[in-house]
Amino acid sequence: MAAAKAFDEIWGHGGPDAPRAEFAALAEWIASTPPEELARRQQSAEATFRQLGITFAVYGESEAAERIIPFDIVPRVFLPGEWKRLSEGLVQRVDAINAFLEDIYSGDQRIVKEGIIPPELIYLNEQFRPEVNGIRPPHGIWAHICGIDLVRTGPDDFFVLEDNARTPSGVSYMLENREAMIRLCPELFREFRVAAVDSYSDLLLETMRSVTPGPGKSRPVCVVLTPGHFNSAYYEHSFLADSMGIELVEAADLVVDDDIVWMQTIAGRVQVDVIYRRIDDDFLDPLTFRPDSLLGVPGLISAYRAGNVAIINAPGNGIADDKAIYSYMPEIVRFYSGGEAKLPNVETYRCREPDALQYTLDNLDQLVVKLVDGSGGYGMLVGPTATKEMIEAFRAALIAEPHRYIAQPTLALSTVPTMSEKGVAPRHVDFRPFVLTGSHGVQVVPGGLTRVALREGSLVVNSSQGGGTKDSFVLMEDVPQGQSQGDGGMQQTQVGS
Amino acid sequence: MRIAIDHRTAYRFTEPQARIIQMLRMRPCDTRTQTVIEWRVDVDCDARLRRSEDGFGNEVTMLYAEGRIEALELRVTGEVLTLESDGIVADAPEPLPPMLYLRETPRTAPGEVLAKFAREAVSGIEDRVERLRRLNTALHARFKAAPPTPDQGETVQDSFLRKTLTPRDRAQIFAAAARCCGVPARYVSGYRQREGSACAPHAWAEAHVPDLGWLSFDPEAGAIADESYVRVAVALDATGAAPISGQRVGAGDEELDVDVQVEQLGAES
Structure with a gap:
C-alpha cells in the first residue's frame, strides 16, 4: 500500500525519531505533549464547531445527518520556500483558468481553433453554458475565488488533483481551525512565525469591491446570496457575510428592475453591485436557467449581461474545473502563459480515448477512477482498496459510458502526524489553498484547508467519506528585528497589464 | 414576400x-x-x-x-420582407458552433422509442439532406396537427406518444430525432403566413448540413420553411426559444x- 513509502511532511522518511531538520521543534512538541492533553484540546475544538453549527450533510444517508467534520489538533506546516514555489504555480494556474474562460465565452475561442482542446469537450460538455455565451463579466474576471486541490508526494512535489472554479467551499474551516489552534495551542504561535489567515475576509471584500461594474463607485454594495438556512454550507455563508460586514441575502431579498439588481431593505431599495453567490448556476435565474428554480433571482442574468452587476464566481465557470478539461490543464497553462505549468497535474487517463480505456480496464485494481462530473468522493473507485464487486461494477460502467470517466494512478500521498486511537500516527492528507482574483491581481491566501484521511492507510479525504481537517501553517521568512512584517506573507502579482 | x-x-x-x-x-x-x-x-x-x-x-x-x-x-x-431561400438559413447571427446543437436537454432527451423511430426513418439512406427530408416526412405523416396550447414544458418522450401534436411538440421531436442521427439540430420559433387564420406563433426546426449550413424543416407542414415563414428565435428546445x-x-x-x-x-x- 501507498502508506509504507509515503513522505511524511514532519517526520520525513525517518519516522518520529528522525524528523526533517526544519521540523525538529514541531516533532518535539508532538512528542512531548501528552496524548491525553492533545485529545482534550481536540475535543474542545470540536465542541466549539458543533456549537457554531459548522456541519455538513452526508448525502445518501437515510437520516440526512448533519455532522461536524472531525478536527485534528496537529497542524500541517509549510516552509517559506515551499510556499513561495507553490504560490507561483497557483497564480500561474488561476491566471490560465481566467484566460481560458475569457477565450471560450467572450473571445475568439483560440484554444479550440488552434486545436489545443477538441471542440466536443467544450461544446458538448454540460458545463459549458450557452446561456452566458458572449458575456464579458465586469473587469474580465471569471474565477474570483478558486480552491485548487493539491496532493503532495515529496518536499517540492505537488500535483493538482482538481480545480474548483465554481463556488469552492471550505474557507470557514480554514478560519475556524486557525482560531481554535490559537486558543488551544498558543505555544505554537510563540514558537513559529505563522502567516495570518484572518485577513481572508478583508481580502475577499477587497476582491469583490475591485470588480464593481462601471466607473469607480466609492461605496459599492456587495452581498452574499445564499439558498437559505437549510443548505449544508449555510454556516459558511453567514460567517462570510458577517465577517465582511455585508448583507446575507436570499433570492426573495433581490429584485431585478430595468436590468439593475436591487436589494429590498427597510429603508427602501439599494442597488447591488457585486453578488457573491453560493447558488449553483442551474438555480441562479429561472428565466435563463432552470425555470422551476425557486432559489434564484428572475432577470439576474439580464442585469449581468447588461454589465450592471458582477457575479462571483461567474456563471458558466464549471467548464474550467470539469474533470475532462482538467486533463488538458498543462496544455491550457502553456497556451495562455507561454510557459510550462509550474504545478503539474496528476497523470490522467481519459477513458474517452480507446487506449486509455483499455489501460484503465486492465489496471482497475491499481487506479483511482472518477466520474468526470462527480464531486465529493461520490462515483469514485479507489482500486487498491476496492472489493471485487466494486471493481466489476466500475468495469461495467466504464464499458457502457467510457466518456464519463477518467482514471489516475494512486499516488503515495504525503502524510502528516495525526491523532489516532494508537497515539499520533501518519495519515494521508490533501490541501486546498484559496486563490483570489480581483481587478488588482491574483492573491494566494497563506494557508488553506488541509483534509486528512483519518483511517489508517486510507487515501480518501472527503468529509463525506470519513475525512477530517487540520490547520495549515505557512511559516514566514525570518525578518531582521525591527522590520515590518508586511502584509503577512501574501503573494501578489498583477493581472494582465 | x-x-x-x-x-x-x-x-x-x-x-x-x-x-x-x-x-x-x-x-x-x-x-x-x-x-x-x-x-x-x-x-x-x-x-x-x-x-x-x-x-x-x-x-x-x-x-x-x-x-x-x-x-x-x-x-x-x-x-x-422575405425571399425564397430553398430552406437555407444564411447570415443569421451564429455565436455558437453547430456542434453545440447536438446537445440533449431535459426536454429533448429522445428515449428509446423515439431514437428507434428516428433510426428507422433514415435507415439505408446516406445523404444527410435526404435523411432529414425523410425524417421530416415521417414526422409529418405520423401525427395530426393539434391547435396550439400554452407550453407546459412537456418532454419529447411524452409528446411522441400522442396522436396529435402542436407545432412546438413536433419541432422539438424533429430536433431530438435529428440529433439521434448525429445531425446538429435546433428549435425555431417564429411565424408562418398561411391563408385562413393563424392564431398562434409557429415553431419548426433547423438542422445543420456541412457545406450547406442550416436547413429549415417544418415537420407540421412536411416541407421546408419557405418565404412564408418569419424566423424569430432559436435554441436547443422550446424553453430556450420561448417567445x-x-x-x-x-x-x-x-x-x-x-x-x-x-x-x-x-x-x-
Whole structure:
C-alpha cells in the first residue's frame, strides 16, 4: 500500500525519531505533549464547531445527518520556500483558468481553433453554458475565488488533483481551525512565525469591491446570496457575510428592475453591485436557467449581461474545473502563459480515448477512477482498496459510458502526524489553498484547508467519506528585528497589464 | 414576400400583481433572406423595456413592470420582407458552433422509442439532406396537427406518444430525432403566413448540413420553411426559444388571450 513509502511532511522518511531538520521543534512538541492533553484540546475544538453549527450533510444517508467534520489538533506546516514555489504555480494556474474562460465565452475561442482542446469537450460538455455565451463579466474576471486541490508526494512535489472554479467551499474551516489552534495551542504561535489567515475576509471584500461594474463607485454594495438556512454550507455563508460586514441575502431579498439588481431593505431599495453567490448556476435565474428554480433571482442574468452587476464566481465557470478539461490543464497553462505549468497535474487517463480505456480496464485494481462530473468522493473507485464487486461494477460502467470517466494512478500521498486511537500516527492528507482574483491581481491566501484521511492507510479525504481537517501553517521568512512584517506573507502579482 | 405581423398577448389577473418581469424573444433578426423593415414591441402599462441578446444570438427584450397590475397587454407589430431561400438559413447571427446543437436537454432527451423511430426513418439512406427530408416526412405523416396550447414544458418522450401534436411538440421531436442521427439540430420559433387564420406563433426546426449550413424543416407542414415563414428565435428546445418567459409577484390566477395575425402585404405585386 501507498502508506509504507509515503513522505511524511514532519517526520520525513525517518519516522518520529528522525524528523526533517526544519521540523525538529514541531516533532518535539508532538512528542512531548501528552496524548491525553492533545485529545482534550481536540475535543474542545470540536465542541466549539458543533456549537457554531459548522456541519455538513452526508448525502445518501437515510437520516440526512448533519455532522461536524472531525478536527485534528496537529497542524500541517509549510516552509517559506515551499510556499513561495507553490504560490507561483497557483497564480500561474488561476491566471490560465481566467484566460481560458475569457477565450471560450467572450473571445475568439483560440484554444479550440488552434486545436489545443477538441471542440466536443467544450461544446458538448454540460458545463459549458450557452446561456452566458458572449458575456464579458465586469473587469474580465471569471474565477474570483478558486480552491485548487493539491496532493503532495515529496518536499517540492505537488500535483493538482482538481480545480474548483465554481463556488469552492471550505474557507470557514480554514478560519475556524486557525482560531481554535490559537486558543488551544498558543505555544505554537510563540514558537513559529505563522502567516495570518484572518485577513481572508478583508481580502475577499477587497476582491469583490475591485470588480464593481462601471466607473469607480466609492461605496459599492456587495452581498452574499445564499439558498437559505437549510443548505449544508449555510454556516459558511453567514460567517462570510458577517465577517465582511455585508448583507446575507436570499433570492426573495433581490429584485431585478430595468436590468439593475436591487436589494429590498427597510429603508427602501439599494442597488447591488457585486453578488457573491453560493447558488449553483442551474438555480441562479429561472428565466435563463432552470425555470422551476425557486432559489434564484428572475432577470439576474439580464442585469449581468447588461454589465450592471458582477457575479462571483461567474456563471458558466464549471467548464474550467470539469474533470475532462482538467486533463488538458498543462496544455491550457502553456497556451495562455507561454510557459510550462509550474504545478503539474496528476497523470490522467481519459477513458474517452480507446487506449486509455483499455489501460484503465486492465489496471482497475491499481487506479483511482472518477466520474468526470462527480464531486465529493461520490462515483469514485479507489482500486487498491476496492472489493471485487466494486471493481466489476466500475468495469461495467466504464464499458457502457467510457466518456464519463477518467482514471489516475494512486499516488503515495504525503502524510502528516495525526491523532489516532494508537497515539499520533501518519495519515494521508490533501490541501486546498484559496486563490483570489480581483481587478488588482491574483492573491494566494497563506494557508488553506488541509483534509486528512483519518483511517489508517486510507487515501480518501472527503468529509463525506470519513475525512477530517487540520490547520495549515505557512511559516514566514525570518525578518531582521525591527522590520515590518508586511502584509503577512501574501503573494501578489498583477493581472494582465 | 412582404409579411405583416400583429401579435397580441393579453394577460388578465384575478388579483392585482405587484411586479412582472418577462423575457421576450419576439424580435426577428435579419438574415440573407429575411429583412426586418419595421418592428415594435409595445406594452399597455407603465413598463420598462430593455433590449439585449441572448447566448444563442437571439434578440431579447426584457420587460419590467411594477405597481398594481390587473392586466397587461403586449403587442408586437412589424413588417418583414422575405425571399425564397430553398430552406437555407444564411447570415443569421451564429455565436455558437453547430456542434453545440447536438446537445440533449431535459426536454429533448429522445428515449428509446423515439431514437428507434428516428433510426428507422433514415435507415439505408446516406445523404444527410435526404435523411432529414425523410425524417421530416415521417414526422409529418405520423401525427395530426393539434391547435396550439400554452407550453407546459412537456418532454419529447411524452409528446411522441400522442396522436396529435402542436407545432412546438413536433419541432422539438424533429430536433431530438435529428440529433439521434448525429445531425446538429435546433428549435425555431417564429411565424408562418398561411391563408385562413393563424392564431398562434409557429415553431419548426433547423438542422445543420456541412457545406450547406442550416436547413429549415417544418415537420407540421412536411416541407421546408419557405418565404412564408418569419424566423424569430432559436435554441436547443422550446424553453430556450420561448417567445415569453416570465415571473409575476402576486396572488391569484391569470387568464391568457393570444391573437396572432400574419398577413401577406401587396400579394398582387
